[in-house]
């Protein structure tokens with residue numbers, strides 16, 4: 001199937017979604033996804049952040065689709081033409097979706113453990129309105145401990161269902177899910193029973209916001225002060241490869257997570273032993289530094305210098321930034 005997204009054409013196998021076709025192209029034209037997760041069957045179709053415009057349905061039937069469509073749930077047709085960042089209508093709609101997601105989500109990034117790696121924070125930064133029009137009280141919940149290692153702060157949940165799919169598909173028995181309907185929907189463990197199985201910690205990694213957090217890491221540090229390093233160990237759990245990211249502060253491993261790809265999805269799910277019980281360097285074989293996108297706040301404290309191109313051409317700035325200029329030109 002040939003599909004053209006924002007003017008860039010790509011050939012993809014039959015049955016590929018528009019979102020995944022865009023991911024094959026890569027770069028800025030890839031729609032954001034808050035609920036779709038390629039490793040979780042059936043995910044997607046909940047958040048609408050991935051809306052795109054289909055300006056030509058297919059070669060056979062070139063009529064445009066009448067409404068914007070969720071790109072994670074719409075498969076490509078041969079000859080289809082799609083607009084994402086080239087459509088003002090899509091950008092406007094996405095802005096509306098962000099406003100909707102933020103209706104109940106607290107703006108508590110400064111005290112949220114997910115800050116710096118929160119997809120909603122990024123989305124709000126790129127598409128959010130400066131002010132909220134919402135006049136009513138936001139819904140709030142008490143924090144709930146799901147076992148001794150995971151905390152649920154339902155106030156921040158955007159009901160993406162990813163954690164429910166993890167519990168359904170990765171763990172042996174699911175005892176948490178979404179209760180109630182509409183505005184009353186909430187993630188719950190029914191009787192707040194602990195999610196107690198070997199892979200339960202993965203709900204932390206898939207949660208796009210700070211609703212599910214690692215209690216062994218909470219408030220230990222801001223993520224951008226830590227140093228991510230790739231490591232592995234011979235894990236004896238049959239389903240766990242033991243390939244992880246260690247987050248260091250000095251010589252201490254503050255937390256262990258699965259390795260995440262460019263779309264923030266885990267490469268492989270990891271077991272709870274690797275995640276929660278192996279917090280010493282001696283437990284691991286270090287593979288090297290984890291590559292972090294230079295735009296990410298996580299890399300903000302790891303720059304050798306901040307390149308300021310204008311310094312190179314402006315003698316006044318060269319003088320003012322002498323030290324930096326010397327470093328730059330030396331490099």
Ligand code: SF4
Nearest residue numbers: 157158160161163207
């Ligand atoms: S707790 Fe997190 S992963 Fe689970 S539905 Fe809410 S936002 Fe999604």
Ligand code: FES
Nearest residue numbers: 045047048050072
């Ligand atoms: S990512 Fe497509 S609807 Fe959420």
